[in-house]
Amino acid sequence: MKRPVIYISDSTGITAETLGHSLLTQFSDLEYETFTLRFINTVEKATQAAEVIQRFSQENGVRPIVFSTLVEDSLQQIIIKCDCLFIDFMQTFIQPLEQELATPAHREVGHSHGMTEMKAYQERMSAVNYALQCDDGIGVQHYDKADVIMLGVSRSGKTPSCVYLAMHFGIFAANYPLVEGDIERLVLPESLKKYREKLFGLTITPERLHQIRSERRPNSEYASLHQCQYELRQVEALYRQFGIDYLNVTRMSVEEIATSIMIRADLKQHA
């Protein structure tokens, strides 16, 4: 039977989901049914949320786990009375921080994903627009503004990685697909030559690339293992020839790719 897991927040719920999910991966043999109660910022909404939690408890015959980032004590008190394991991500740490910082916490509804840091926020949004503007080899005229220019063969994960770097870190990330002509002749495309210090390569195993491309165009020459092997061998030779640092992303998630590139390319977060 699946254990009910409820994320509750006075704001977006993203923080509660992120840490709650991290904790649950430490108990990955069990199964969960997850549910998020967002924007629980009034007594009325908290009372309704408590009813939802009670219903989960009764219908499942097992206590829900409630991961909370509620800040206001009056709201938290309503939830804490439910039949659940209440895991408190905010209050637990507020008190030691108050002591260390010798400052009382605001204890107001969270704005951690709000617009409090307007400049950093606008930078992130500009970076997202940039990632789209410079996706897949377009927008080369804007490469002066790039923090990093990602290279790789088709379907090696460039686009999601650039979008993640933009959304999360405000990094201006362009991406350029290396195509047959470039990799056959082992030359750097003309438009990339003056940006060598910004280039970062992705690679992947031929087997995984074959699998990904096959989902898109089954039984095509493009997806064949032979073609994948050829392109990757050439592209890695090209990276080495031009001294371009690169990463094998076969077993990596987009979060892992993005954070690894932050380190390897020594990028500084704008946000």
Next chain:
Amino acid sequence: MKRPVIYISDSTGITAETLGHSLLTQFSDLEYETFTLRFINTVEKATQAAEVIQRFSQENGVRPIVFSTLVEDSLQQIIIKCDCLFIDFMQTFIQPLEQELATPAHREVGHSHGMTEMKAYQERMSAVNYALQCDDGIGVQHYDKADVIMLGVSRSGKTPSCVYLAMHFGIFAANYPLVEGDIERLVLPESLKKYREKLFGLTITPERLHQIRSERRPNSEYASLHQCQYELRQVEALYRQFGIDYLNVTRMSVEEIATSIMIRADLKQHA
């Protein structure tokens, strides 16, 4: 003087950054200098990390705050000895969860942002590709697959919102810019007609739109307050006429917009 804040993780550091940042917004009158130590997954790296933390402590003359998601006790023990306020996001909750779930935690290096849930992960990446494929009115032939089709005038925040819904929730979100012709005649573009139940509108105050557009094209007719007022008045009339639910995003971050649309459009997370 800025208080040093160090996020430390055996993996990407994203979880530590997310909750740490949430907590610090409760003390937003103070200033911080933040730094993330990612992929600290060996004794050697932890020892180096401890040196970095000690250096921060000495150079600043004030104890750093260390937000940790380290799971392995041997690594944590190395960091905990530093002169810092050590805030432990994992171990603090592992024990009550072990008791509730009657299962020992793996206590292994985290994979919360890894590829453990392959199917959900691939769905998110497909959604990101979809958001790019169906950005700004392109890809209307793929609207059958959309979970939501976002409408709005130019620069009202559609693109980042769609990308966020895709990256974070695996939602297939297309976006369509309503242009002069559509809003003048108060008609729904032909390609949207059969998807009325998927449409969701964004709006914003004329003043804010004027400000955003002015950064892009200063002193243009496009950016003029008059033009912004006209477009928004028309587009809101169009939403009402066709019974399209809509959201005023003037004071909202992309996280708030995305999570609000999840609720209002009753979208189910694929990831």
